[in-house]
Amino acid sequence: MSSDKILWDYEALLERLYSNLPERAKVQPIEIPEFQIIRTGPYTRITNFKQVCDRIRREPRICMRYLLKEIGARGAIDDSGGLTIFLKVSRNTLRQLFRRFLETYVRCSTCGSYHTELRRQGKVWVIRCLACGAETPVRPI
Ligand SMILES: [Zn+2]
Numbered sequence: 001m002s003s004d005k006i007l008w009d010y011e012a013l014l015e016r017l018y019s020n021l022p023e024r025a026k027v028q029p030i031e032i033p034e035f036q037i038i039r040t041g042p043y044t045r046i047t048n049f050k051q052v053c054d055r056i057r058r059e060p061r062i063c064m065r066y067l068l069k070e071i072g073a074r075g076a077i078d079d080s081g082g083l084t085i086f087l088k089v090s091r092n093t094l095r096q097l098f099r100r101f102l103e104t105y106v107r108c109s110t111c112g113s114y115h116t117e118l119r120r121q122g123k124v125w126v127i128r129c130l131a132c133g134a135e136t137p138v139r140p141i
Pocket of ligand 1: 108109110111112113129130131132133134
């Protein structure tokens with residue numbers, strides 16, 4: 001047997017192991033709290049914003065940027081971790097947008113787990129799955 005053959009077998013084995021990973025890694029459920037939303041006058045406030053972002057391992061500023069961009073409004077995060085949007089926005093709209101954020105920037109497209117982290121290197125953003133190890137590039141916000 002030539003050494004080339006041995007190397008090939010080894011690589012094929014590694015590849016098989018790797019491709020089996022998503023099936024073997026158990027998808028752990030994650031409890032993501034609903035936004036607590038208070039609307040007063042022209043403002044909309046998500047009181048538990050930071051808490052929700054912490055749960056999904058995302059910087060509140062990233063998630064805020066996504067929501068504000070989609071809504072087309074300005075907003076700010078206060079010291080207590082709440083997000084105030086300077087516009088009247090319906091609960092439904094906010095929840096739908098957040099669901100879209102979860103699908104695009106949190107959920108692993110390989111195994112469906114929400115246990116992921118977002119790695120940013122300049123204009124390159126990658127979702128890395130903590131359950132199966134898959135890496136998925138996403139569009140920067
Ligand atoms: Zn995964």
